[in-house]
Amino acid sequence: MTLAATERMTMLVPDFPFGYDRWVTHPAGLGELPAHRHGTPVAVVGGGVSGLVAAYELLRLGLRPVVYEAGELGGRMRSVTFGEHEHAVADLGAMRFPPSATTLFHYIDSLGLATRPFPNPLAPTTPSTVIELGGTVHRARTARDLPTVYQEVADAWNKALQDRAELSTMENAIARRDVGLIKAVWNRLVAELDDESFYGFLARSGAFDSFRHREVFGQVGFGTGGWDTDFPNSILEILRVVYTHADVDQVSIVGGAQQVPRGLWAHSPDTVFWPKGTSLAALHGGRPRPSVAKIRRAGRDLVVTDATGRSEAYPAVVFTPHVWTLLGRVDCPEPLLTTDEWIAVERTHYMSSSKLFVLTDRPFWLDADPVGGHDVMGMTLTDRSPRGVYLFDHGPDRPGVMCLSYTWNDDSAKFATLDDHERLTVLLRRLESIYPGVDIASHVIGDPVTISWEREPHFMGAFRANLPGQYRYQRRLFTQFRQHDLPPDRRGFFLCGDDISWTAGFAEGAVTTALNAVWGVLDHLGGTTFPSNPGPGDVFAELAPVELPS
Structure with a gap:
């Protein structure tokens, strides 16, 4: 796809095409709180990128984020070095990021982090690519160097996307941020394809009549390589990646991806309440609170108990870890979530x-x-x-x-x-x-x-991936940040992070759901956004993910 000079592809997810990059960079700011709320403590459970984005933005709003972390800051943005060779880094989790992740890159750029092209297969900066299938080795620098079967597979994939998923229409609509067109096409596709697996989508596409072509595609795939391990997942999971170019032109962060969450921890933003130079690290004496053992409701407050037995009450809690930890690692009575939300938590499926x-x-x-x-x-x-x-x-x-x-x-x-x-x-x-x-x-x-x-x-x-038929569960988790319909004593607990996003496995989704939670906390504590810069909850009715019949 060729974009006009004024267009830029972004991870504007079609389920909820809200421009988080524009909201977070707007000069008016994310919103304002009543003065008496300044300095109010809010618990943030989890020190990964989602938790630290949420804490960072809550700090900017004038709240006092209290971060709890079971391990080291970074979550699945975990980087390790090899002894004294500090330049040599292994990114054990997230390691490659697409330029279309514009909200994530707002923070990467704000921290002054450098990037370089990631050595994906056949990428322009990758010196050479070797594909070995069935004992046969092919060496290539570009796709033109490969046997014709690989081009046939690439053509079949493109044809399947054009014929069954309106690829060009959706790419252009996302690049132009044409929300009306995005919603019209995507809402229909969700109803048609929610029950279809990735493999089923291929098998039902005339372009992939050949089992051999499906087999080669599974091994070699597109962009970052083979996709057969995704074959059991919903085709909707794959389309979100393709439409938003999440698998294109990826880069790595020089020095390791963990610099993003660590940078947010140490960075001192401009705030409306705290003295100049205040950072999350400074508010915590250099280290976060230990892991959370229990969360319970006490009237309109939430009481968080950490691994040392220390308990503290908060008017709001932002919860960022994998939701399965709520089923065993954290002692939490059922009133924390609704019955439908607990069902969605139970049904969550993870990729190893x-x-x-x-x-x-x-x-x-x-x-x-x-x-x-x-x-x-x-x-x-x-x-x-x-x-x-x-x-x-x-x-x-x-x-x-x-x-x-x-x-x-x-x-x-x-x-x-x-x-x-x-x-x-x-x-x-x-x-x-x-x-x-x-x-x-x-x-x-x-x-x-x-x-x-x-x-x-x-x-x-590694991350959540929806199976066919699980769209409804994902919708429940994603929309949980809007709590107007709940009684006052059932509000204040906000889920966010990779599990909650529509693009699991991509840091952009973790960051944008963190911003949903920030809006939720702002709204819950009596704050408001600015008319010139409405937040995700303000425009929810217009952009809400389609609700499938039950």
């Missing part, structure tokens, strides 16, 4: 994910093969257990970083019972079949770094 990183002595993968002249290794997509191999070059004389495996769901489960070194042994064995004669192990420095998000006790998965 694992990664393994190693430090190398240098970017040896750029060495020329003595026979073929090509790079000895490239960014790799394979149907073997590594699935995706990513290569991070920090200069010819500096150690490099290899993500030797990036897997999802069943592929992630294959590593669940293996320790770090067993995983590395298995992966090197599999890669030896793809790159015979390349001694990867000889270049590895130190121990591998691994993550399996489904084994992390405060996450239990």
Whole structure:
């Protein structure tokens, strides 16, 4: 799609096409509170990017955010370095971000963080890409270098999107922020496709009559690589990604993604109440409160008890972790949410994910093969257990970083019972079949770094992904921030974060639902937005996600 000079693709999600980027950057600000509310404490549970965006904006409004965090600040924006090699970073969770995530980039830019192109398959800045399927290896720098079957698959995917999902219409409407057209097309598609899986969408598209084409597409996919692990999910989940270019031209954050939440923690914004130089870190004495053990209602207040047994009452609580933690990790009586919301929490489905990183002595993968002249290794997509191999070059004389495996769901489960070194042994064995004669192990420095998000006790998965028929559940969670219809003693508890967003797995969704919660707190405490800059709750009736019949 070619955009006009005045148009920019954004992650304007069609379910609720509100311009969060414009709301948060408007010179009027997000709103104002009654003076007697300034300094009021509000609990923010979870120190990931959603929690810290919410806390940061509540601070700017003049409230006193009290952040609780079970681990380290960052959540699934978790970055680790390799010993003294501080330039070499492994992003264990979120690691690549599309320019269309304009609300997220407001904060990235405000913190002055640098970015660079992410080495996705066939990206212009990726030196080489290797695709290995069924034991056959193909090397390419552009899609034109691949056999015709790959172009056939790409054409079939585009045709399926045009024929069954009005791709061009939706792309242009989102780029122009034509809310009327977005809602007209999307509301119809939700009714038609809510019960259809990603694989079912492909199988019912004439362009994908060939099983071989569906198989190749599952392994190689588009943008970031294979998508077969998403095949059981609702096709609506995929369309939101495609329409908003969330999988296009992605970048990484120099120095690691965790700099975003850590930066928000340390940054001192302009506020209407706090002295100049006040930051979240300063309000907390440098560290957040410990994990939350219990949340209960006490009249119109909510009482939060942390892991040390300390309890404190708040007029509002913003809850950002995975909602499954409400079922076991946090003791919370049922009045915290409505019955329909509890059902949606129970039905939440998570994607499993694992990664393994190693430090190398240098970017040896750029060495020329003595026979073929090509790079000895490239960014790799394979149907073997590594699935995706990513290569991070920090200069010819500096150690490099290899993500030797990036897997999802069943592929992630294959590593669940293996320790770090067993995983590395298995992966090197599999890669030896793809790159015979390349001694990867000889270049590895130190121990591998691994993550399996489904084994992390405060996450239990990488991110939520709706299955066919789960749109209604997602709508309940997303719209929970508007509480006008609830009695006063059932208000004040606000869900936000990746689970609540329509684009799970993308930080933009975590950020925008945090802003929903900020609007909810502002409204709950008697504040208002400015007429020139209405918030998401103010225009909810106009933009509300379509409500399917029950």
